[in-house]
Amino acid sequence: MTLILSINPGATSTKFALFDKYVELFQDEVQYTKEQIAQYPTMKDQLEDRYQSIYDVLVAKGYDPTEINIAVGRGGILPPVDAGAIAVTPELIDYLLNDSEVIHPANLGASIAQKFVDQAKDCVAYIYDPISVDQFGPLARPSGLKGMDRKSIGHMLNSRAAAINYASEIGRPYQELNLIVVHAGSGITVSAHEKGRMVDIVSDDEGAFSPERSGGLPLRLFMNLCYNEDKESVIKKMRHVGGLVSYLDTNDVRIIEQRIEQGDEEAAYILEAMAYQISKSIASLSPVLHGKIDGIVISGGFARSKRIMDWITERTEFLGPIIVYPREFELEALAFGGYRAYSKEEPVQIFKR
Secondary structure, eight states: OOEEEEEEEOSSEEEEEEEETTEEEEEEEEEOOHHHHHTSSSGGGGHHHHHHHHHHHHHHTTOOGGGOOEEEEEOOOOSSBOSSEEEOOHHHHHIIIIIOSSOOGGGGHHHHHHHHHHHSSSOEEEEESOTTBOOOOGGGSOOSSTTOOOOOOSOHHHHHHHHHHHHHHTTOOGGGOEEEEEEESSSEEEEEEETTEEEEEEOTTTSOOOSSOOOSOOHHHHHHHHHHSOHHHHHHHHHTSOHHHHHHSOOOHHHHHHHHHTTOHHHHHHHHHHHHHHHHHHHHTTGGGTTOOSEEEEESGGGGOHHHHHHHHHHHTTTSOEEEESSOOHHHHHHHHHHHHHTTSSOEEOOOO
């Protein structure tokens, strides 16, 4: 038996799962209220409690945490790195906790994984496909203003996992396919995958608005907002109370669809506008792949909405087949990637500043 623990810290929850090689034993989620989170002065102050909550669930389910062989945390925001496994080292942990450009819950993933190594009999720790995976082609970098190059930051873990899963389903190597992948969650990342590499993306600060995020905004109006409000207020509007929250006071697509069924025309209008913008993002990546698209893969929380998927399909199916996975692949992606690294099927990167 090879026990693999995958750990995905989010803003108000920690999702985790235990696997024996490629077989899932269980998955669970510890949720926190906003009031609980507010009690911690900093993000890294949450570390011990998040670790302990996972430990306690493992014990309650009859597993010995000291028997874990591989602990894999979601990768946080690093400088640009290649896709795949990165060994958890003191230098990696220090950067994520103290020097990362953005404070993000995923920055805790490596530290939580290391805590299981510290108390286990024989355990290694990795992160896998962190948020800052960068496989951009040269033409993807210029933004239009010298000194402000575009950055490859997005939902890389689920995007690559969904693409790899589709390749497996059709019996073709991921490295042979050209795909456009949509991560459909609280934020949206649309990525172009050319022969196994994510050569460009439309990030959630460039493209469609999403349940919580504003997406790309009209630049002149956005400049006025920045001049008239403080930085924290602007970030909150863009990242936490933008998108569907801004228009409809909820980030829950299920609630919005209930309102549509009850005749709420504004809810229908805004939800379709989001689908319209996602479709534009998908189409904008077609030239990156020279129009040769083997599939458009959509995965994530609101991929469960047939209404949204139908709207997107109507506008984009001329580009290629639409494949919808009404779920995320993050926990298994962490576990399977970690196992491939542990088994030496994939190389392991060592982070250096």
